[in-house]
Amino acid sequence: MTPRLADVHHLKLPVRDLQRSIAWYRSRLGYRVAVEFVEGGALAGVAMTHPAGGPALALRRDPEKAAAAAGFDYFALGVPDRGALHELAAHLTALGEEHAGVHRATVGWTLPLLHDPDGHEVRFYTREHHTEVPADAPLRVAEPREAAEAGR
Known part of the structure; x- marks a missing residue:
């Protein structure tokens, strides 16, 4: 059996500075923040959507993984x-x-x-x-x- 798949649900990237990355993806590619994820009272990640059909994009604050990637x-x-x-x-x-x-x-x-x-x-x-x-x-x-x- 071949499993049924639809498409890419979202892409997710680790970032060092969440606000800087949000601003970059917004100004360069037109993404907008749709969901904010707050952990321990601080913004830890976002889910972004694209108004012209681009894939959903998640950004997650994780400086070590961002540097490694x-x-x-x-x-x-x-x-x-x-x-x-x-x-x-x-x-x-x-x-x-x-x-x-x-x-x-x-x-x-x-x-x-x-x-x-x-x-x-x-x-x-x-x-x-x-x-x-x-x-x-x-x-x-x-x-x-x-x-x-x-x-x-």
């Missing part, structure tokens, strides 16, 4: 198409955020190397594809970073 891209946020990805890149650049720009990736386009205040890599990937993944077998990609850089 810095630099890794745990997930890629979906963007409808390459045009929307270019718009996002321009928006982030206008806000002074460094990133690697839009690149052709394995099956779509990606905007990598944006980092939140804790150093988590926030990566974006288009739902629009330039290459279809076969239904009957895995798509095998040799040296994916080299292929992406070469525009293959």
Whole structure:
């Protein structure tokens, strides 16, 4: 039996400074706080929603885990198409955020190397594809970073 699943319920990141991270995700990506979690009288975490369909995002104050997780891209946020990805890149650049720009990736386009205040890599990937993944077998990609850089 294959278990029934729906989609990603939410993403959760550890952060050092909860207010700073809330402000960053609000101003850079448009998230808003929907739920606040208070423990021992202090704000310990939040659940955030996105008004244009992005996945729910939870932020949890945990400085040690935030430091250990810095630099890794745990997930890629979906963007409808390459045009929307270019718009996002321009928006982030206008806000002074460094990133690697839009690149052709394995099956779509990606905007990598944006980092939140804790150093988590926030990566974006288009739902629009330039290459279809076969239904009957895995798509095998040799040296994916080299292929992406070469525009293959």
